[in-house]
Amino acid sequence: MKTELITLFASVIAVLFVFIPHEFAHAFVAYKNGDATAKMYGRLTLNPLKHLDPIGCILCVFTGFGWAKPVPIYPYNFKKYRIGLFTTAIAGVVTNYLIAFISYPLYLLFSVVIMPLAETSAAIFVVDFIRLVFYLIYLYSLSVFVFNLLPLNPLDGFRVVESFTREINPVRRFLKNYGHFILIFLVIESFVCTKIVQYTQLEYFKYFNILGFYLHYFAENIVGYPISALWNLIFGL
Numbered sequence: 001m002k003t004e005l006i007t008l009f010a011s012v013i014a015v016l017f018v019f020i021p022h023e024f025a026h027a028f029v030a031y032k033n034g035d036a037t038a039k040m041y042g043r044l045t046l047n048p049l050k051h052l053d054p055i056g057c058i059l060c061v062f063t064g065f066g067w068a069k070p071v072p073i074y075p076y077n078f079k080k081y082r083i084g085l086f087t088t089a090i091a092g093v094v095t096n097y098l099i100a101f102i103s104y105p106l107y108l109l110f111s112v113v114i115m116p117l118a119e120t121s122a123a124i125f126v127v128d129f130i131r132l133v134f135y136l137i138y139l140y141s142l143s144v145f146v147f148n149l150l151p152l153n154p155l156d157g158f159r160v161v162e163s164f165t166r167e168i169n170p171v172r173r174f175l176k177n178y179g180h181f182i183l184i185f186l187v188i189e190s191f192v193c194t195k196i197v198q199y200t201q202l203e204y205f206k207y208f209n210i211l212g213f214y215l216h217y218f219a220e221n222i223v224g225y226p227i228s229a230l231w232n233l234i235f236g237l
Helices: 002-032 054-063 081-117 121-148 156-164 170-199 203-208 210-223 225-234
Strands: none
Touching: 002 081, 002 121, 081 121, 081 156, 081 225, 121 210, 156 170, 170 203, 170 210, 203 210, 210 225
16 A cells, blocks of 8 residues: 555656646747647646546556647748647657656666665665656657557647648548547547456456557557667667
8 A cells, every 4th residue: 555655645746847847848848839829828837747547647657548628729820820730739748758868768767876875775766766756747748649649639649640731631620520539539548448357367368458559559669769768879778
């Protein structure tokens, strides 16, 4: 029970370091492109209370994927519509990838360099907690990165589709009208498969967990591989 509470606390801290910069990046890039809507709504800030969505954050803590409050933008204020829409859309995920790139070596630093130097039980506990926080920041950042790149409304990936297509494009219209329904289905399907595997002997259901596979295996082993491979090489692992 104690270990679970510590992990939960570390997850909450990690979520803050993942979502707050993500949303701030959207607001900042939109502002730089000429749209002050986010600033008018008080979103051009690192204040967690302005960005966090309770349900999305709880989901991220317990499942590894979630969301924050969408940053309001009015793309017709952009100096260059398509460039502004595209750069604003990818600002959050680019920030998350950079955070993953920074947090992973910090995790290795505390795991490989600092942990062997910890002698007292208190020091070991503190170092172990900090390394856990950095590792969760790394994992959550990758998860949020790939999750938000799904081309489903209202995720960032759909905004990228918007920046490259016209409003009459049938694929864009389909994703706009039905993307959130597909997203809800994927979330529910992932939750059901996870619970079936957790509480029954039907292990093969993990192969039907589409969103879980995408967010965990694909995020960590494919998208995160350049980061882990580089830093493991530098640390001699």
